[in-house]
Amino acid sequence: MSTITLDQHVSDIVTATPQSADLFRSLRIDYCCGGKLPLRKAAIERGLEPEDVLAQVLQVSEKQETRQQLEPASFGEKTLIAFIQEKYHAGLREELPLLAPYITKVARVHGDHHSHLLRVQEIFKLLRSELIDHTDDEDANVFPLILDYLDAPTAAKKESLAPHVTELEQEHDNAGRLLHELREITDNFTPPTEACGTYRLVYARLEQFEKETFEHVHLENNVLFERVRAAL
Numbered sequence: 001m002s003t004i005t006l007d008q009h010v011s012d013i014v015t016a017t018p019q020s021a022d023l024f025r026s027l028r029i030d031y032c033c034g035g036k037l038p039l040r041k042a043a044i045e046r047g048l049e050p051e052d053v054l055a056q057v058l059q060v061s062e063k064q065e066t067r068q069q070l071e072p073a074s075f076g077e078k079t080l081i082a083f084i085q086e087k088y089h090a091g092l093r094e095e096l097p098l099l100a101p102y103i104t105k106v107a108r109v110h111g112d113h114h115s116h117l118l119r120v121q122e123i124f125k126l127l128r129s130e131l132i133d134h135t136d137d138e139d140a141n142v143f144p145l146i147l148d149y150l151d152a153p154t155a156a157k158k159e160s161l162a163p164h165v166t167e168l169e170q171e172h173d174n175a176g177r178l179l180h181e182l183r184e185i186t187d188n189f190t191p192p193t194e195a196c197g198t199y200r201l202v203y204a205r206l207e208q209f210e211k212e213t214f215e216h217v218h219l220e221n222n223v224l225f226e227r228v229r230a231a232l
Contacts, residue, residue: 004057006040006050011197013039017061018204022098027053031197073223077150080224081143088216089135096128099205106202114192116185120206123182127175131213134171142168146228158232165225172217179210 004013014021014031024031029042039057043050072083107121142164149157183189189207191200 004039004054004061006043006054007038009036010039010042011036013057014197014201015204017057017064018201018208019064019095020057020060021102021201021205023056023060029053031201072219077224077227078147080219081147084216084219084224085139085143088212088219089139091212092131092135095205095209096132099202099209100124100128102198102202102205106199110199119185120182120202123178124206127178130171131175134168134175138168146224150228150231153231161228162232165228169221169225172221175213176217179213182206183210 004017010024010029010031014024021031027043027046027048029046029048030037037045039054040050043053072080075083103121103124107117111117111121142161145157145161145164149161186203186206189203189210191203195203
């Protein structure tokens with residue numbers, strides 16, 4: 001269970017739960033330069049009820065913890081696909097648009113002196129476009145084909161499905177290469193000592209994005225697609 005309290009500094013809450021930055025941003029609570037304030041004081045200064053703000057922060061934190069506690073590799077195919085769609089596909093569609101403004105801001109403000117941030121922005125744009133197209137294709141086309149084939153396999157369905165699985169794995173490989181480059185150029189997502197709060201937030205959330213993408217790809221390549229191959 002989360003141990004976040006009203007006495008914790010806003011900046012420390014964002015460090016522990018990076019997604020809470022979106023909530024603070026919407027509430028206009030400064031988690032960056034003015035983040036060294038207890039949550040209670042920061043809420044009061046914005047004219048907000050501290051307990052209400054804490055409840056919202058706990059919701060964000062508990063949602064993240066719940067997602068991390070599930071063990072999906074033992075799920076049946078229908079449940080596994082539903083889990084992938086709920087945690088990873090929905091998570092991408094939620095996180096990528098929220099993260100984009102922070103990356104744009106950091107590249108604009110710091111790109112002149114930290115030129116690698118411009119490449120970070122380019123990689124993120126590529127990943128955002130490719131992964132959204134990828135997950136849309138899975139949801140609309142490939143996952144229904146998988147479930148239909150596993151439920152009632154035929155030679156025609158096998159011929160239709162096999163190229164899709166190969167293409168998805170190739171797209172996973174490309175995303176992996178981009179994420180590898182991202183980790184390299186950010187020195188393992190280690191911000192410089194003088195980095196501001198938003199700079200640090202971007203690195204923390206990119207690292208979380210990398211972690212969840214690798215988990216996502218693992219479940220598809222090594223669990224779901226392996227089951228499909230065994231049935232093909």
